[in-house]
Amino acid sequence: MKKIIGIVGAGNVGLSLAEALARKELDVLILSDHYLGPMPFVRRQEARAFLERCTAAIICVKDRDIREIAALLASADAEISRKPFLHTAGGLDSSALSSLRDRGASVGVMHPIQSFPMPDPKLIEGIYMGVSGDKEAVNLAEEIARALGCQIIKVKNHALYHAACVMSAGFIATLLRLAGKVLSEASDGSWRALLPLAKGTLRNVEAMGPEKATTGPQVRGDNETVRAHAEALRVFDPGLAMLYNLLSAEMTEKKEKKTLDPLLLEVLACPKCKGELEYRKDEDALICHGCRLRFRIEDGIPVMLIEEAEKF
Known part of the structure; x- marks a missing residue:
């Protein structure tokens, strides 16, 4: 047939x-x-x-x-x-x-x-x-x-598999758009000015793999520069500051237990009432007293999901 x-x-x-x-x-x-x-x-x-x-x-x-x-x-x-x-x-x-x-x-x-x-x-x-x-x-x-x-x-696992695909495609485009937004605030440039840098990074990833191709002040240990970036972003857009700090923590790949970045704490709020949170380092948790919710912190990253929070 x-x-x-x-x-x-x-x-x-x-x-x-x-x-x-x-x-x-x-x-x-x-x-x-x-x-x-x-x-x-x-x-x-x-x-x-x-x-x-x-x-x-x-x-x-x-x-x-x-x-x-x-x-x-x-x-x-x-x-x-x-x-x-x-x-x-x-x-x-x-x-x-x-x-x-x-x-x-x-x-x-x-x-x-x-x-x-x-x-x-x-x-x-x-x-x-x-x-x-x-x-x-x-x-x-x-x-x-x-x-x-x-x-x-x-x-x-198709959900995880597809999440990985989205992270490697849509997330890259979104990060470039957000970086362009920051650049436009800081200069008269747009995301197009960042395109050669992004293309060069992808070429390096293809040639050396993502770990060796990762560069920046986070990898070099230039903490003063990283903090200056985070502070400027916090003033411009607190959400971008949070994203920057989360990605910075991942880039450093510290082997010791990660703790919550103080700059990240400044921009976090309770997802339910938008109120302030108390950081309890000894418990690895963020506490919202108004909602009586406890948000756990895993490897330096707070889990800010209401359904995952513990009531007290």
Whole structure:
């Protein structure tokens, strides 16, 4: 039987994947109500024909729509027993396709660790992919990864895995935006002036790894400069001062037990009443007397979640 890989959805990820597979001379069929391009496609009302023609399918839609699409495919009057289905959402495990699994399909996840601002098959070639799920589905993911020159990592916890992906993408962009905000306050420059510095850092990370590529006054032990930064940020934006101190503590990587930075204490407030907090060093805790809540401190970092606080 001729192998045809079905692509459900014609967004940036779906089209990038479909075009990348087509470039490798693999047959693809797109299921979408909106696609009008040159590759073979069918509409949603033809879901049964889509499933009958495809030997496997990859669901490339928004996270919130995956279960609905899986249910739509599962309700089509087509034989899908042992047929592999994958979805491409990093934050969801294979249970998002449980309606297909209930009908005997093999289901799993194949998440490209990449951002897709536009459809581009080059974006999906030679990257890493996070994979999990049933055996046949994982085998399909590994086969596709080999065809596209990608490497596989096996995912055990999708929430943590996806958090790591967000930290390495959206957080970097957000940090650059915030740094640009600070720079604009201090000068007539914008975030673009910081871009060569950021690019150079990423090149160093690629060449040496993140630990050796970490530089700055925190690493050099220039505490006076670090405190001057923190104080200036506290005046400008207390939230940024808190972020700066938390990241500074992580950069120093002190082996001894970390204590709460006094500058961080100055900008902290009770998340419930916004009132002042008492720092009890001997208890490793912050106390809100108004709310009668105790917030623990772990390795120098306060856990400021109301649901995690201890009542007294």
